[in-house]
Amino acid sequence: MPKLYSSRQIIKVLEQKGFIFISQKGSHIKYRKTGKPTLTTIIPDNRKEIPEGTFRSILRQSNLTQEDFKKKR
Numbered sequence: 001m002p003k004l005y006s007s008r009q010i011i012k013v014l015e016q017k018g019f020i021f022i023s024q025k026g027s028h029i030k031y032r033k034t035g036k037p038t039l040t041t042i043i044p045d046n047r048k049e050i051p052e053g054t055f056r057s058i059l060r061q062s063n064l065t066q067e068d069f070k071k072k073r
Contacts, residue, residue: 003070004049004050004051004052004055005049005050005055005069006047006048006049006050007029007043007044007045007046007047007050009069010043010050010055010058010069011029011031011043013064013068013069014031014041014043014062014064015031017033017062017064017068018033019031019032019033019039019041019062020032020033022040024045027044027045027046028042028043028044028045029042029043029044029045030042031043031062033062039061039062039063040061041058041061041062042058042061043058
């Protein structure tokens with residue numbers, strides 16, 4: 001079974017990779033990284049474990065790899 005990350009762990013890595021907080025609506029937080037292309041990622045807030053499918057979606061949105069998260073544990 002793959003390692004499950006919490007919302008806080010994911011946000012910490014995104015911020016280290018240059019993403020900044022944009023807004024929050026309900027329990028979803030929006031982070032953005034400007035550049036070419038501009039990347040926008042939505043993360044569910046206050047979750048102890050993000051499901052694997054949601055984590056893969058965050059990886060696609062942020063243009064990061066799973067290795068980026070393994071290095072930052």
